[in-house]
Amino acid sequence: MSRGGVEEEVVCVTGASGYVASWIVKLLLHRGYTVKATLRNLSDPRKTEHLKALEGAEERLELLEADLVEEGSFDSVIDCCVGVFHTASPVIVATTNPQADLIDPAVNGTLNVLKSCRRAKSVRRVVLTSSTGAVVYNGKPIAPGVVVDETWHSDPSFCHENKTLAEQAAWEFARENGIDLVVMNPGIVFGPLLQPTLNLTSQFVLDVVKGKPGFPLYQCVDVRDVAYAHIMGFEKSSARGRYLLVAxxxxxxxxxxxxxxxxxxxxxxxxxxxDNPIGEVSRKKAESLGVSFMAAEVSLKDTVESFKEKNFLNF
Structure with a gap:
């Protein structure tokens, strides 16, 4: 993808107050982009202040309100943008109605954003944030000698998960409407927090620190690597398809x-x-984007130090 000076380029980041999205905004501003950042609620300082404090935000960051479930809500935001980073998706730990609270907003929200991209003639590429949840749950054991790569797809009947269904819907819509789509599939994301609140994956680390039970398997990746991969997925003309992001x-x-x-x-x-050896996740395709994955030890240390800085841990 040929690009001019990034100082002339305007991009959109949806769900910009989130953990990964905030880092994407930070790196985009650092690289000279003008960023239109969408949030569901602009009146909540916990969602806005850390973004306003980023270097370059005063000159090149615009915070805008948009609702995933309202079709057309992103039209005016995405108009004139050359790239869209769609990270917004509902994250609810406990719900009695996952279809209404998680799956429908994730799928319909993704389609609403893509419809706005289709209407905006300026958009060259969309980068979608999915997860390893859309890759690994197909009934195959992740055992020693097994290497998971981007050809794996989670079976919706085996894993009725919002990211799985949203990614499937996105690929179908992109193929039918000629949208250049690149998808990032990160594992459990660790690393320092920009936002003042504790996000779900950081909570997993905090639980382990506090001795609470956790998941049996962690496919780890640093948030800074995830953000960089998103930007390379937009900038590199050779970027195609899906990218597993697991360090x-x-x-x-x-x-x-x-x-x-x-x-x-x-x-x-x-x-x-x-005594439960596990398989591995291929890093080759992500590394082809120029991603050099941070060591888990460095990422975890930075995560815990961030907890201390934001008073989630006192010691």
Missing amino acids: ESMTRIQLGHLLHKLYPSIVDAQIRVD
Whole structure:
């Protein structure tokens, strides 16, 4: 994709107050883009102040209100943008109606954004944030010797998950309407927080630090690598299809061991030996974008230090 000076280029980031999206906005501003950033509620300072404080925000960041479930809500925002980074998706830990609270807004919201992209003649490429949840859950065991790559697709009947269905809907719409779509599939995202609130994946790390039970498997990636991959997915003309973003796969016990090594005085050592070796996730395609994945140890340390800075941990 040929590009002129980025100082002349306007891009849109949806759900801009989120963990990954905030870092995308930060890196875009650093690279000289003008950013239209959408939020559901502009009156909440917890969603806006950390974005306004970013370097370059005063000159090149515009915060705009838009609603995922309202068709046409993104039309005026996306008009004149050359690129769209669609990160917005509902995240609710517990719900009695996942179809209405999670799946419908994720799928319909993604389609609403893509419809606005279709109407805006300026958009060259859309980069969609999906997840490994749309890749790995197809019934195959992730066992030693198994390498998961971008050809894997989660089976909706096996994993009725909002990211899986939203990504499927996006690919179908993009093919039918000639939209240049690139999809990022990150694992569980760690790293420092820009926003003042605790997001879901950071909560997973905090739970392990506090000795609470967690997932049996963590496919880890640093938020800064995820944000950079999104931007490379837009800028590089060779970018195509999906990109798995996983620096390292580790079990809950391995994660606990690593955190204990970093913070032996606050994280209990895991007594039990982990005897469940796991498969791996291919990094080749992501590395072809120029992504050099940060070591899990560095990412986890920065995560915990961010918890301390924002008073989620006191020690």
